[in-house]
Amino acid sequence: MFHEKFAEGIISAKQxxxxxxxxxxxxxxxxxxxxxxxxxxxxxxxxxxxxPSTRTRLSFESAMYRLGGNVIGFHSEDVSSIMKGESIADTxxxxxxxxxCIVMRHSLxxxxxxxxxxxxxxxxxxxxxxxxxxxxxxxxxxxxxEEFGSLDGLNIGLxxxxxxxxTVHSLSILLxxxxxxxxxxxxxxxxxxxxxxxxxxxxxxxxxxxTDYRKILDTLDILYMTRIQKERFxxxxxxxxxxxxxxxxxxxxxxxxxKFRLLHxxxxxxxxxxxxxxxxxxxxxxxxxYGIPMRKAILAELMKD
Amino acid sequence: MFHEKFAEGIISAKQxxxxxxxxxxxxxxxxxxxxxxxxxxxxxxxxxxxxPSTRTRLSFESAMYRLGGNVIGFHSEDVSSIMKGESIADTxxxxxxxxxCIVMRHSLxxxxxxxxxxxxxxxxxxxxxxxxxxxxxxxxxxxxxEEFGSLDGLNIGLxxxxxxxxTVHSLSILLxxxxxxxxxxxxxxxxxxxxxxxxxxxxxxxxxxxTDYRKILDTLDILYMTRIQKERFxxxxxxxxxxxxxxxxxxxxxxxxxKFRLLHxxxxxxxxxxxxxxxxxxxxxxxxxYGIPMRKAILAELMKD
Amino acid sequence: MFHEKFAEGIISAKQxxxxxxxxxxxxxxxxxxxxxxxxxxxxxxxxxxxxPSTRTRLSFESAMYRLGGNVIGFHSEDVSSIMKGESIADTxxxxxxxxxCIVMRHSLxxxxxxxxxxxxxxxxxxxxxxxxxxxxxxxxxxxxxEEFGSLDGLNIGLxxxxxxxxTVHSLSILLxxxxxxxxxxxxxxxxxxxxxxxxxxxxxxxxxxxTDYRKILDTLDILYMTRIQKERFxxxxxxxxxxxxxxxxxxxxxxxxxKFRLLHxxxxxxxxxxxxxxxxxxxxxxxxxYGIPMRKAILAELMKD
Numbered sequence: 043m044f045h046e047k048f049a050e051g052i053i054s055a056k057q058x059x060x061x062x063x064x065x066x067x068x069x070x071x072x073x074x075x076x077x078x079x080x081x082x083x084x085x086x087x088x089x090x091x092x093x094p095s096t097r098t099r100l101s102f103e104s105a106m107y108r109l110g111g112n113v114i115g116f117h118s119e120d121v122s123s124i125m126k127g128e129s130i131a132d133t134x135x136x137x138x139x140x141x142x143c144i145v146m147r148h149s150l151x152x153x154x155x156x157x158x159x160x161x162x163x164x165x166x167x168x169x170x171x172x173x174x175x176x177x178x179x180x181x182x183x184x185x186x187x188e189e190f191g192s193l194d195g196l197n198i199g200l201x202x203x204x205x206x207x208x209t210v211h212s213l214s215i216l217l218x219x220x221x222x223x224x225x226x227x228x229x230x231x232x233x234x235x236x237x238x239x240x241x242x243x244x245x246x247x248x249x250x251x252x253t254d255y256r257k258i259l260d261t262l263d264i265l266y267m268t269r270i271q272k273e274r275f276x277x278x279x280x281x282x283x284x285x286x287x288x289x290x291x292x293x294x295x296x297x298x299x300x301k302f303r304l305l306h307x308x309x310x311x312x313x314x315x316x317x318x319x320x321x322x323x324x325x326x327x328x329x330x331x332y333g334i335p336m337r338k339a340i341l342a343e344l345m346k347d
Numbered sequence: 348m349f350h351e352k353f354a355e356g357i358i359s360a361k362q363x364x365x366x367x368x369x370x371x372x373x374x375x376x377x378x379x380x381x382x383x384x385x386x387x388x389x390x391x392x393x394x395x396x397x398x399p400s401t402r403t404r405l406s407f408e409s410a411m412y413r414l415g416g417n418v419i420g421f422h423s424e425d426v427s428s429i430m431k432g433e434s435i436a437d438t439x440x441x442x443x444x445x446x447x448c449i450v451m452r453h454s455l456x457x458x459x460x461x462x463x464x465x466x467x468x469x470x471x472x473x474x475x476x477x478x479x480x481x482x483x484x485x486x487x488x489x490x491x492x493e494e495f496g497s498l499d500g501l502n503i504g505l506x507x508x509x510x511x512x513x514t515v516h517s518l519s520i521l522l523x524x525x526x527x528x529x530x531x532x533x534x535x536x537x538x539x540x541x542x543x544x545x546x547x548x549x550x551x552x553x554x555x556x557x558t559d560y561r562k563i564l565d566t567l568d569i570l571y572m573t574r575i576q577k578e579r580f581x582x583x584x585x586x587x588x589x590x591x592x593x594x595x596x597x598x599x600x601x602x603x604x605x606k607f608r609l610l611h612x613x614x615x616x617x618x619x620x621x622x623x624x625x626x627x628x629x630x631x632x633x634x635x636x637y638g639i640p641m642r643k644a645i646l647a648e649l650m651k652d
Numbered sequence: 653m654f655h656e657k658f659a660e661g662i663i664s665a666k667q668x669x670x671x672x673x674x675x676x677x678x679x680x681x682x683x684x685x686x687x688x689x690x691x692x693x694x695x696x697x698x699x700x701x702x703x704p705s706t707r708t709r710l711s712f713e714s715a716m717y718r719l720g721g722n723v724i725g726f727h728s729e730d731v732s733s734i735m736k737g738e739s740i741a742d743t744x745x746x747x748x749x750x751x752x753c754i755v756m757r758h759s760l761x762x763x764x765x766x767x768x769x770x771x772x773x774x775x776x777x778x779x780x781x782x783x784x785x786x787x788x789x790x791x792x793x794x795x796x797x798e799e800f801g802s803l804d805g806l807n808i809g810l811x812x813x814x815x816x817x818x819t820v821h822s823l824s825i826l827l828x829x830x831x832x833x834x835x836x837x838x839x840x841x842x843x844x845x846x847x848x849x850x851x852x853x854x855x856x857x858x859x860x861x862x863t864d865y866r867k868i869l870d871t872l873d874i875l876y877m878t879r880i881q882k883e884r885f886x887x888x889x890x891x892x893x894x895x896x897x898x899x900x901x902x903x904x905x906x907x908x909x910x911k912f913r914l915l916h917x918x919x920x921x922x923x924x925x926x927x928x929x930x931x932x933x934x935x936x937x938x939x940x941x942y943g944i945p946m947r948k949a950i951l952a953e954l955m956k957d
Contacts, residue, residue, distance in 0.1 A: 077389070084687070086717055088710070096433075097441050100393070100419045104445035107391055107417040112717040114710045116727070117421070128706075128919035131926075136707050136918060139941040140714035308441060309433035316436075331444040382694070401738075402746050405698070405724045409750035412696055412722040422726070613746060614738035621741075636749040 045346050050158045051143075051165035052340065055176045055215035056241070063183065063216055066339055070184045073335035073342075082111035085345050088141035089115030090133070091168070092148040097308060097330060098168050098178070102145050105337035111345075114140060131160045138163045143345050164344040172206040172274055178307055179212035181336035185329045186264060189303055193220040197261050201227035201288060202268035202313065204234040206275075209307045210268055211238055218247040225258055226251045229284045232270070255288065259297050265290070266305045267313055291315040295323060305329055350651050356448075356469035357645065358459050360481045360520035361546070368488065368521055371644055375489045378640035378647075387416035390650050393446035394420030395438070396473070397453040402613060402635060403473050403483070407450050410642035416650075419445060436465045443468045447650050469649040477511040477579055483612055484517035486641040490634045491569060494608055498525040502566050506532035506593060507573035507618065509539040511580075514612045515573055516543055523552040530563055531556045534589045537575070560593065564602050570595070571610045572618055596620040600628060610634055655956050661753075661774035662950065663764050665786045665825035666851070673793065673826055676949055680794045683945035683952075692721035695955050698751035699725030700743070701778070702758040707918060707940060708778050708788070712755050715947035721955075724750060744770045752955050774954040782816040782884055788917055789822035791946035795939045796874060799913055803830040807871050811837035811898060812878035812923065814844040816885075819917045820878055821848055828857040835868055836861045839894045842880070865898065869907050875900070876915045877923055901925040905933060915939055 044065050048057065058066075087106045091099050095117065103113045130148070134157045137144060145166040146154055151174075154167035169175045187193060198217065200210045204226050214234070217224055226234050226249055233251060242249060252258065255265065267290060275281040290304065295318050306314060306326040318324050349370050353362065363371075392411045396404050400422065408418045435453070439462045442449060450471040451459055456479075459472035474480045491498060503522065505515045509531050519539070522529055531539050531554055538556060547554060557563065560570065572595060580586040595609065600623050611619060611631040623629050654675050658667065668676075697716045701709050705727065713723045740758070744767045747754060755776040756764055761784075764777035779785045797803060808827065810820045814836050824844070827834055836844050836859055843861060852859060862868065865875065877900060885891040900914065905928050916924060916936040928934050 084718070086714055096421060096438065100421075100442060100445050103419045104391055107419070108389070114713045114717070116706060116710075127921045129926075132919060133706065135937045136940045137710060139937070140710050140944060309437060311432045316434075327440045327444070330441045334445060401726060401743065405726075405747060405750050408724045409696055412724070413694070614742060616737045621739075632745045632749070635746045639750060 044343055048344060049164065051154075051161075051167070051344065052176050053154050053158055053165060053167045054174050055179055055212040058176075058216060058219070060219040063180075063219060066180060066343065067184055067187055069339035069343060070180070070332070070336040071188070073338040076335075076338065079108070080110040081342050082106065082109040082345055085111040085143070086141045087111055087113045087115075087341065088137045088144045089113050089117070090137065090144060090146040091115070091117035092146065092153070093169065095147055095168070097333070098147065098175075101330070101333040102166075102168065102337050102341070105334050105341055108334065109338055109342060111341070130157060134160045134165075143341065166340065166344070169208055171208070172211075173208055174212045175208040175307075176212045177337060177340055178209045179216050180340070181333045182209070182213055182266070182305060182307070182329065183216060184336045185305065185325065185332045186303075188332065189325065190263065190301075193217070193222060195221060196263045197223045197225075197258075198264045198266065199225040199227050199255060199258065199262050200266045200268075201255055203232045203270045203274070204228040204268075205232045206271055207268045210234075210266070213266065214238070214242060214247070214249075215245075218242055218245040222248070224249040225255075225262070227253065227255045227288075229253060229287050231280060231284055256294070256297070259294060260299065262302060263299065264303050264305060267310070268307060269309060269311060269313060286312065289313055289315060290318070292317055295321060298323065349648055353649060354469065355463045356459075356466075356471055356649065357481050358463055358470060358472045359479050360484055360517040363481075363521060363524070365524040368485075368524060371485060371648065372489055372492055374644035374648060375485070375637070375641040376493070378643040381640075381643065384413070385415040386647050387411065387414040387650055390416040390448070391446045392416060392418050392420075392646065393442045393449045394418050394422070395442065395449060395451040396420070396422035397451065397458070398474065400452055400474070402638070403452065403480075406635070406638040407471075407473065407642050407646070410639050410646055413639065414643055414647060416646070435462060439465045439470075448646065471645065471649070474513055476513070477516075478513055479517045480513040480612075481517045482642060482645055483514045484521050485645070486638045487514070487518055487571065487610060487612070487634065488521055489641045490610065490630065490637045491608075493637065494630065495568065495606075498522070498527060500526060501568040502528045502530075502563075503569045503571065504530040504532050504560060504563065504567050505571045505573075506560055508537045508575045508579070509533040510537040511576055512573045515539075515571070518571065519543070519547060519552070519554075520550075523547050523550040527553070529554040530560075530567070532558065532560045532593075534558060534592050536585060536589055561599070561602070564599060565604065567607060568604065569608050569610060572615070573612060574614060574616060574618060591617065594618055594620060595623070597622055600626060603628065654953055658954060659774065660768045661764075661771075661776050661954060662786050663768055663775060663777045664784050665789055665822040667786075668826060668829070670829040673790075673829060676790060676953065677794055677797055679949035679953060680790070680942070680946040681798070683948040686945075686948065689718070690720040691952050692716065692719040692955055695721040695752045696750065697721060697723045697725075697951065698747045698754045699723050699727070700747065700754060700756040701725070701727035702756065702763070703779065705757055705779070707943070708757065708785075711940070711943040712776075712778065712947050712951070715944050715951055718944065719948055719952060721951070740767060741770045744775075748773045753951065776950065776954070779818055781818070782821075783818055784822045785818040785917075786822045787947060787950055788819045789826050790950070791943045792819070792823055792876065792915060792917070792939065793826060794946045795915065795935065795942045796913075798942065799935065800873065800911075803827070803832060805831060806873040807833045807835075807868075809835040809837050809865060809868065809872050809875045810878075811865055811875060813842045813880045813884070814838040815842040816881055817878045820844075820876070823876065824848070824852060824857070824859075825855075828852055828855040832858070834859040835865075835872075837863065837865045837898075839863060839897050841890060841894055866904070866907070869904060870909065872908065872912060874913050874915060877920070878917060879919060879921055879923060896922065899923055899925060900928070902927055905931060908933065
């Protein structure tokens, strides 16, 4: 049972097998037609954003309210002053007494995992440094399955910052359970890290690493673009070198299949030209729409009585 | 029908005609006796304050809760870091998927209008730079009609920063639909802008511009004071020159009619001496009280099914 | 009746007599078994944190939601910009129109008291500078009575920053109504202030001041530790001198009675070694758990119709 298997929460895409993924996607799909439930009436979600966020935080909060629940939390730019030097472990052991589930984002990769060791309530990892962002990956899959019917047999390009990009880390792990051809497209400086590739190789994932997306663009069903995240770079010179390398424009779009779809976890800065926003191939705003049913499903499962 | 006419939201006082104003004031008045409705149960208001605010934000949030709805949002002093360089258009196209209505404040005059072009949910302009603040003007009118019965035939002074003051811009537009004698009282540096006056002249509004309120104080029914807003000045020397020019005191109050009322959108700093707070002529706190029924009416109209 | 006596709110522990304390503790205990009430449905709590806070704020907000109510508020690190120079009195006279009760924290000792003079809704003092923090003291008492059955006859040490520590100020006042032996344990620089001791002497409280807790540790039933709060020191050299003076460790624990309990209002920094967290004598996280029923009881009483 999903509920029991994920009693500690959702920390990493590695917790999932194909059956789990299909189960939670089915639940996400069901939530598309669920309106104003009282499923989580009386429940409280603690939303702890140690790193700034708009869309993930608001998406979880909206999902929680749509299910009849309530939200407490913080989302400060100056968390250090809020915490007064307190450890994450202490924060978690306090907040678990105020809530039924904790969703958290932190700049440290191990933060959510560590929190789950201390908490009696489920922890949802809403982004752990450059590590993972599993619920984003789940909503991405919901978007893809709603658009294409199935995940198997698709040619999917993951492009941008594959080194520091937590969403592509989680997404590639989930995709390894499906029969998809995956291209990792990045400048050499931002290639997927070896430890991440080692894991995918163990899982016998079918992937190729390339630097020029134009070479394979006409074969792709999906291109998943990501922002080059300035805040992850220790060396800003490295950032300046790569920031403008990939910019998807109108002429790129012309070179794509009819059923081609362009995804992006957002925010996008300049990496997608805004003149293609109106194309039906550009579905990054629709993708945010799927965040609500997916997160409703996740919250409902984790807080089931 | 109000609901259809304002389907895109409330961006400017210029959207209203006399019938619209009277309709929404009537609805506001009705909300005075409405308690704990479930009118907006299951609905979500997104409250996006790109500029700091206490009273407007809390007033909308309270109104939403009083109607049974919920609120998500941000109100950061460091919005740039939250946005990570994202455009307003992208933020709106994301947040509209999480909510049923968006109330926003932004330092740019055109921000709310631009947002309304992108959103499928109604946008409420809660302050756009030095431009407008239409819901404040509506609550001001509700306050006046509750105190005086009618808007017609009143002598009304609008005083302070008429150049940058967004509340007086919206209020003067709404007043142009009524038979009121309006005095624009300001230092020459902070006179109403020509484009604003042009609009009011087209509307054949009956107004005079003066600098010394003492000359007409004994004829006024209403004096609407505003704060000189330091944050709007590009040149701080200009601010220093005008900041202490108008200070309403006990001896001013003595020179007013019995039915005279002093309004202020708040916050006030030094421009109204606190020793007159207890006078029944000073109704600026009562004015904040009318913010709740007025905003309940607005929210209920815009989110009507 | 508690409700009438505390109509202006809870500002200071000095408002309580033994009967009041016992009444509200009984109500707190009852809330332990109360789940998802609709007791405060339709009510709004305004949560105004002029000083940063996590646990107190989230605890009040969680309690309010558990009772079916809603919450508005601010908790900014940059309150000055939110306030735009507005006085606390004006903020309160505004926010009272948006809410049914106001909980506030402020760096000034007299802030909550001043607020209560202006507000028609009850004010809850959630920390006033180095002054008081009465609801923390009440939840501490609930914790103690749940652990020990009674407050009378206990040997209780209050240790750490007794000069600036607002929780110990409120707690010692409440304890003065019970037959407890109290030790004030602090470095000489952080002794209880004379004005606080004068009050306790008038109340004929049985207390001793000491500097070395080890001398009496084996006689204590309860040791209540507090953080040395860096933010209260004007002279940081004074802080450096005392910050590491008391660190409670495993070997201290070995010297305590079987029924000994260690409390701390949290956050703790280094003053309690984390290797004792798992001991059943260490109940500071359980203490945060009792914050919810205690605050539910307080909110329910103050907002009773």
